[in-house]
Amino acid sequence: xxxxxxxAAAALDGLLFDGMLxxxxxxxxxxxxxxxxxxxxxxxxxxxTVASNNAGVDGFGLGQLLETRxxxxxxSSYVGENAEFMRQYLSGELELEFNPQGTLAxxxxxxxxxxxxxxxxxxxxxxxxxxxxxxxxxxxxxILERGxxxxxxxxxxxxxxxxxxxxxxxxxxxxxxxAATSGRVCVVEVEEIVPLGALDxxxxxxxxxYVHRIVxxxxxxxxxxxTTRKLEx
Amino acid sequence: xxxxxxxxxxxxxxxxxxWYVNLGIGIPTLVANYIPKGIEVTLQSENGMxxxxxxPFEGSEDADLINAGKQTITELPQxxxxxxxxxxxxxxxxxxxxxxxxxxxxxxxxxxxxxMIPGKLVKGMGGAMDLVAGVGRVVIVxxxxxxxxxxxxxxxxxxxxxxxxxxxxxxxxxxxxxVVPGGLKIVECAEGVSEADLRAATEATIVN
Numbered sequence: 001x002x003x004x005x006x007x008a009a010a011a012l013d014g015l016l017f018d019g020m021l022x023x024x025x026x027x028x029x030x031x032x033x034x035x036x037x038x039x040x041x042x043x044x045x046x047x048x049t050v051a052s053n054n055a056g057v058d059g060f061g062l063g064q065l066l067e068t069r070x071x072x073x074x075x076s077s078y079v080g081e082n083a084e085f086m087r088q089y090l091s092g093e094l095e096l097e098f099n100p101q102g103t104l105a106x107x108x109x110x111x112x113x114x115x116x117x118x119x120x121x122x123x124x125x126x127x128x129x130x131x132x133x134x135x136x137x138x139x140x141x142x143i144l145e146r147g148x149x150x151x152x153x154x155x156x157x158x159x160x161x162x163x164x165x166x167x168x169x170x171x172x173x174x175x176x177x178x179a180a181t182s183g184r185v186c187v188v189e190v191e192e193i194v195p196l197g198a199l200d201x202x203x204x205x206x207x208x209x210y211v212h213r214i215v216x217x218x219x220x221x222x223x224x225x226x227t228t229r230k231l232e233x
Numbered sequence: 234x235x236x237x238x239x240x241x242x243x244x245x246x247x248x249x250x251x252w253y254v255n256l257g258i259g260i261p262t263l264v265a266n267y268i269p270k271g272i273e274v275t276l277q278s279e280n281g282m283x284x285x286x287x288x289p290f291e292g293s294e295d296a297d298l299i300n301a302g303k304q305t306i307t308e309l310p311q312x313x314x315x316x317x318x319x320x321x322x323x324x325x326x327x328x329x330x331x332x333x334x335x336x337x338x339x340x341x342x343x344x345x346x347x348x349m350i351p352g353k354l355v356k357g358m359g360g361a362m363d364l365v366a367g368v369g370r371v372v373i374v375x376x377x378x379x380x381x382x383x384x385x386x387x388x389x390x391x392x393x394x395x396x397x398x399x400x401x402x403x404x405x406x407x408x409x410x411x412v413v414p415g416g417l418k419i420v421e422c423a424e425g426v427s428e429a430d431l432r433a434a435t436e437a438t439i440v441n
Contacts, residue, residue, distance in 0.1 A: 027280040027317070028303040030296065053317070080356030081303075090354075098355075101279065102321025102363030109318040120325065122366040125344075125397025128358075158297075170314055172297040174281050177316040205316075221296035227304040228291045 003164050003214050004193060008039035011187050011215040015152055016045040019072075023108055023150035023183055024052040024062065025176030028081070029224045031168070032061045035189045035217045036154040041065055051075040051108065051148055051182075053101060053175050055085045060222055066094070075148075077101035081224065100128060103145050105178050111147035112181025112210070120145055153183025156219070157206070160190040161199050164208025177206045187213040235406045235423040242267040243423075244333050244374050244404050248274050255279060255324070255364055257334035258302045260374045264333055275311065277329055279360040281320050284312035301360065321360070325367040332368045334361065336375045336400075338390045341437035343400040343412040345373065346392035358395060365396035377405035377434050384436040386410065386417065407431050416440040 005011035022040075026032030037056075040048075041064045048071045055074055056062035065071050066084050073095035079085055088094035099107065100122045110118050119142035123129050133144040155176040158169035166188060168176060180186045193216045235243060241263035248254060248268060255277045256264055265287075268274055276285040278300040285300060286307035294305040323329060338346040345365055348358040365371050378384055386403060402420070403410045408431045409420040416438030422431050432439055 028299065030280070030299050030303070076357060078357035078359040080354075086354060098357050100358055100362035101317070101360035102325055102367075105317035105321050106325075120366075122325065122363045124366065126362065126394045128362065168314075168316075170295065170297040170308070171278070171281050171299055173314055173316050175317045178318040223294060223296050223299075223305060224303040225299070225305070226294055227288045227306075228294060229288045231290050 003212065004162055005213050005215050008035040008189065008215050008217065009042065011213045012036065012039050012043065015185055015187070016040065016043050018045060019047040020045070020151040021049045021051065023148060023153045023179040024050060025155035025174065025179040026061070027053055027171070027174035029057065029061055029222050031156050031172030031174050031176055032056070033154040033156040033189050034061060034219060035215065036187055037061060037064055041068055041070065044068070044070070046070050047072045049073040049075065051104065051150060051179070053077050053104060055079045055082050057081050057224065058084050069093070073097065075099055075104065077104055098128070105175060107145055107148045108175070108178035108182040111149040112178065115147050117144050117146045119143065148182050150183045151185070153179050153186040155180045155186065155188050157188050157190045159192045159194055159199065160188060160211070160214045161194055161196050161208070163196060164188070164211030164214060165199055165204045166190070166206040166208070166211060167199060167203065168205050173205065180206055180210045185212050186210055187215070189215050189217055191219060192216065234426055238263060239423070240374050240404055240406060243409065244372060245269060247331065247333070247372050247402070248272055249330070252330040253277055253283065253328065255329050255332045255368065257332065257361070259335045261333040261335060262302070277320075277323070278306070279320050279324065279364070281315050281317055282312065284309045286312070321363050324360070324363050327367060327369055329368040331370040331372060332364045333372045333374055334364065336373045336385070338385050338387055338392050339373050339375070339400050339403050340387050340390045341412070341416045343398040344390045345371070345395045345400050346390040347395050349393045351393065361395050365399040370401045371399050372402045372404060373400050374404045377407040384434055386435045386437045388437055407434055410435075413440060
């Protein structure tokens with residue numbers, strides 16, 4: 001079975017439908033599947049629910065799907081960097097479900113691991129706990145959170161081999177592995193596809209069993225907040 | 234009275250050798266500049282990194298290497314990377330000894346509010362709820378009063394909570410207070426601040 005596709009549109013062919021749930025990797029603009037997001041914009045798929053830690057910025061990343069009104073609902077932990085997002089949210093056009101960051105990561109991990117729910121003390125005694133089942137373990141309250149199984153996972157990795165084994169780079173790993181595992185289907189975009197055998201099996205971050213389609217492309221990799229120190233003379 | 238840097242310097246005294254620590258955005262980030270000599274701490278960035286280094290030199294920024302504030306940073310010889318699920322597994326699992334965070338309000342029972350003001354733009358809690366629920370010790374660094382002079386150290390928080398009974402110690406521009414049974418206990422006063430000043434600026438119950 002061939003997993004490598006010639007471009008992002010081809011890699012998504014037949015997988016998109018209106019009203020679907022998409023899990024996306026990335027933290028801020030770091031490690032986001034920018035090519036697949038652009039291809040979903042071009043495909044025009046509507047009424048999307050997107051589980052992603054952030055919502056991109058205006059004009060880049062998931063911000064592109066917001067501009068075209070393709071997103072019905074976001075499941076995120078932090079959305080502060082996107083003016084169009086805020087405009088749609090405050091006007092009631094866009095639904096937003098805030099998840100604590102670790103709860104979102106674990107919901108994706110659990111969904112991919114066949115765990116429909118788990119108990120966490122994150123959010124106990126806050127608005128996050130409202131309407132959720134509470135269980136006491138050893139004198140401490142925990143709330144029930146549910147795993148997420150996405151119709152499609154879109155992720156970005158550094159390198160893939162043709163079997164779908166993935167290696168990520170530095171903090172661009174972030175939500176990509178848990179998002180990948182949460183998908184019934186997972187499409188990955190990478191900077192480089194290396195030959196079979198070129199990746200040391202001991203250093204693979206995500207095994208190819210989770211990866212169904214791969215596309216290689218050129219990434220802009222935009223920096224959101226450039227901070228530096230001066231070279232000492 | 235302490236300024237931002239003095240508050241960060243005082244907060245750095247909370248660090249212990251060998252600890253893994255998470256620093257929040259704002260004044261807590263400055264704590265990294267004041268880590269006492271002879272103490273080794275490893276900074277965690279919840280987007281998936283242990284062993285966070287300083288900002289890169291101009292021209293060597295790497296889009297794949299950022300901290301939780303989305304700032305470009307560098308790695309250290311002991312750096313390790315991991316995914317977000319593992320990052321919060323170590324936070325929720327109690328492996329991080331301490332988090333130093335900012336706050337809008339703290340209550341005498343240790344309740345913390347630092348993510349949402351109703352009616353104002355809500356950006357989200359990010360990892361704050363997971364951190365305060367999971368780490369071994371929560372230290373808050375913030376101004377003692379609002380711009381309008383109202384105490385931020387309260388009997389009960391008025392804002393939506395980030396965590397319930399989660400704060401251990403509060404470091405403000407006026408001094409240091411611990412959350413103890415029955416209220417807050419004064420640990421020390423900032424330079425030039427009397428105990429009477431500190432009590433006057435505090436709405437919460439102070440116990441002796």
